Amino acid sequence: MSLTTDRLRDLIETTEGELPPLTTELVRDLDLPDHLAIAEVAALTGVSAHTLRYYERIGLVDVARDASGRRSYDRDSVGRVVFITRLRDSDMPIAAIQRYVGLVKQGPDTEPERLALLEAHREDILNRLRDLQAALAVVDYKITTYGGACGS
Amino acid sequence: MSLTTDRLRDLIETTEGELPPLTTELVRDLDLPDHLAIAEVAALTGVSAHTLRYYERIGLVDVARDASGRRSYDRDSVGRVVFITRLRDSDMPIAAIQRYVGLVKQGPDTEPERLALLEAHREDILNRLRDLQAALAVVDYKITTYGGACGS
DNA sequence: GCTTGCCTTCGAGTGCGCTCGAAGTCCTAC
DNA sequence: GTAGGACTTCGAGCGCACTCGAAGGCAAGC
Numbered sequence: 001m002s003l004t005t006d007r008l009r010d011l012i013e014t015t016e017g018e019l020p021p022l023t024t025e026l027v028r029d030l031d032l033p034d035h036l037a038i039a040e041v042a043a044l045t046g047v048s049a050h051t052l053r054y055y056e057r058i059g060l061v062d063v064a065r066d067a068s069g070r071r072s073y074d075r076d077s078v079g080r081v082v083f084i085t086r087l088r089d090s091d092m093p094i095a096a097i098q099r100y101v102g103l104v105k106q107g108p109d110t111e112p113e114r115l116a117l118l119e120a121h122r123e124d125i126l127n128r129l130r131d132l133q134a135a136l137a138v139v140d141y142k143i144t145t146y147g148g149a150c151g152s
Numbered sequence: 153m154s155l156t157t158d159r160l161r162d163l164i165e166t167t168e169g170e171l172p173p174l175t176t177e178l179v180r181d182l183d184l185p186d187h188l189a190i191a192e193v194a195a196l197t198g199v200s201a202h203t204l205r206y207y208e209r210i211g212l213v214d215v216a217r218d219a220s221g222r223r224s225y226d227r228d229s230v231g232r233v234v235f236i237t238r239l240r241d242s243d244m245p246i247a248a249i250q251r252y253v254g255l256v257k258q259g260p261d262t263e264p265e266r267l268a269l270l271e272a273h274r275e276d277i278l279n280r281l282r283d284l285q286a287a288l289a290v291v292d293y294k295i296t297t298y299g300g301a302c303g304s
Numbered sequence: 305g306c307t308t309g310c311c312t313t314c315g316a317g318t319g320c321g322c323t324c325g326a327a328g329t330c331c332t333a334c
Numbered sequence: 335g336t337a338g339g340a341c342t343t344c345g346a347g348c349g350c351a352c353t354c355g356a357a358g359g360c361a362a363g364c
Contacts, residue, residue, distance in 0.1 A: 069360090090287030118291055119295060126288075146267055246322095
């Protein structure tokens with residue numbers, strides 16, 4: 001694990017300031033060790049160990065254990081964590097992610113429903129983007145016309 | 153008030169589906185009555201009466217009372233509410249808005265500080281936009297390549 | 305052998321932003 | 335004059351997503 005941790009540290013440090021955020025695909029491309037300890041996943045993804053345990057507890061990720069009972073994240077689990085992180089970053093509620101993961105567990109018959117969930121969430125994201133852009137316009141206006149009175 | 157409410161209802165209904173979100177400036181242009189009751193402000197802004205009282209309680213807006221002790225929102229108060237709504241829509245924490253409002257109350261000397269606050273928030277918004285776009289890319293990828301396995 | 309430190313489980317606590325309910329007041333319509 | 339409904343204040347409650355703390359296990363280094 002020490003070796004692994006060192007390699008991971010290198011990996012993270014050399015990629016520091018990585019502008020493209022981590023994606024499931026990117027994770028596949030990094031030549032990560034087969035199995036990561038929880039602290040390594042935390043370092044890699046920026047999700048705290050506490051939160052990783054929480055995600056497992058509520059059924060968002062399944063994580064294997066090693067001989068001594070410790071969590072051992074394989075590539076799929078890490079990919080799942082990264083995916084969940086993107087969904088959370090876009091404010092998808094935990095409950096919706098649970099629903100999605102539940103559908104995945106039920107097998108391929110649920111694909112249409114999953115797709116519908118994703119498409120609904122896509123709409124949410126687009127709405128959020130619009131809200132944010134409106135807010136940005138207001139803030140920019142405030143900044144440039146500073147000194148104006150109304151509503152300030 | 154009944155007249156006022158009716159006019160407001162017209163105003164809101166005829167503008168239904170208004171794509172440009174309400175701004176402080178827009179509020180100034182609508183020929184609103186001088187004073188609005190809380191329910192009218194709620195209808196106009198989409199902020200619940202409960203929340204409007206809460207905003208007043210924590211010091212985000214000052215609202216005058218009429219002869220019988222009821223809230224009477226003038227144009228400035230409405231503008232303030234709209235401004236706060238934009239800030240909240242962009243996830244500015246209540247505490248930061250309180251700080252901002254506090255600076256406004258302290259007078260014009262605090263303008264540089266206010267500006268700094270707004271500029272910091274502007275950065276936050278830009279970061280959020282980036283996060284959302286990254287998430288959108290991931291969700292779009294999922295939607296288009298549906299059937300792919302990893303991390304789903 | 306003992307310390308160090310990361311790990312385990314479990315349940316409880318936290319912070320944020322509302323959201324609600326109770327009890328009472330006031331105006332309008334009938 | 336009385337019923338209805340919107341308003342008032344106040345404090346408490348809620349939902350979400352973590353976040354933490356306690357109590358203990360296990361492996362490596364001195």
